[in-house]
Amino acid sequence: MQQIFDFFFKNKTFLLFLLLLTIALSLTIQSHSYHKSKFINSANFLSGGIYSWTSNINQYFNLKTENEKLLEDNTNLKSLLFNQPEGTAISTIDSTYQKYIITEAEVYKNSYSAINNYLLINRGKKDSITEDLGVITSKGIVGIIDKTSEKYARVLSVLNTNSRINAQLEKSGHFGSLKWNSDSPQFVQLEDLPNFAPIKIGDTITTGGQSQIFPKGVLIGEVISFTNDASGDTYTVDVKLFNDMTNIGHVYIIRNKDKNEIINLLTNPDE
């Protein structure tokens, strides 16, 4: 017994080092798998508060570009509205049932140079934001919410090696899964696209609507190049994002009201 105590006292520095290193490593390993990084994240009152304070200062420098984006978005929406075919006037659209609820949010923190990038936004549980909601801008997708606190939420960016998003070729509907190989913040990779899909450089890639996170047809990017996979029957496609992920000011969060119903149906098929 005495010897055990002696051993502990003699090596207490080394043992403390080992303990702390083990904690740090386990946190690291947890952060490499989706939805597991529970404890250490920026969606808390301290880091959220500090980032909101710096964002209050920073946003003044981006006012002009933010306004331009807003104008561009408005122009697109107006032209959609006025160019509707006859007979589908706005009054005839059933406004009692909306499948998607859109919430706007401000980006407090954005990163794009790391391997696993996250954004911090200023909406949380009190705005009924939950995990697994899609986040987009007017130009394209941004990511998926993976952690929420009372006032803040953390978004798993598309520029994250843990991110998997269902995406499809806009014109033919063939789908694959969107990943990131951590090389450049401008490009993401669409994998497992069947190689009989009629693909051309410049084609548009949109979200697939297979998952309940994004509605079908949210823009993602355009095809830059495509190569045959090692196995030979699928394409790996380089996609240039429409979004400039290095400069994101405001985002929209999409909530699908039918999501729970669909998930219940899929997980309990024999009811």
Add this chain to the structure above:
Amino acid sequence: MNNLILVNSLRFITLVLVQVIILNNINFMGYINPYCYILFIILYPANSNRLLFLFLSFLLGLSVDMFSDSGGIHAAACVTIAYVRPVFLKSAFGMLYEHQTVKFKDTDLSPRLVYMIGLVTIHHLILFSLEVFNISKVLLILQKVVFSSIFTVILCLLITVLFSRNSK
């Protein structure tokens, strides 16, 4: 003694804030960021309680991790360099360290530089290995380590020269 605690707490908070608000967003050439918050570990008094020092280093890394959503990579790197620091102190400052009288503001430039480069390189090597977490991307890791280390060492040196109180 009180003064020492105050200086170190202030340094801790300031370095973390500067790191997460300014230095994490530099992204020079797309991906090169300096990690100057480890100045806390570099400048921590040499003849102090090692257990407390290890724990503070862990806390330092963990706070940076919390702000930058990186799991525990900064904490792991910080704890490691805090643990191996005596080795570098001994090899860089030699006799001064043996007599427990190392004062950073009195040391010469070249041993200080050796000491800094050693710690910064180890820190960055662990940091980026854990961040990339992929053995097949060794070249990417080394590239990041080299460029970021240069950036960090230069900036750390500038900061220590600028903020040393009794300039000669």
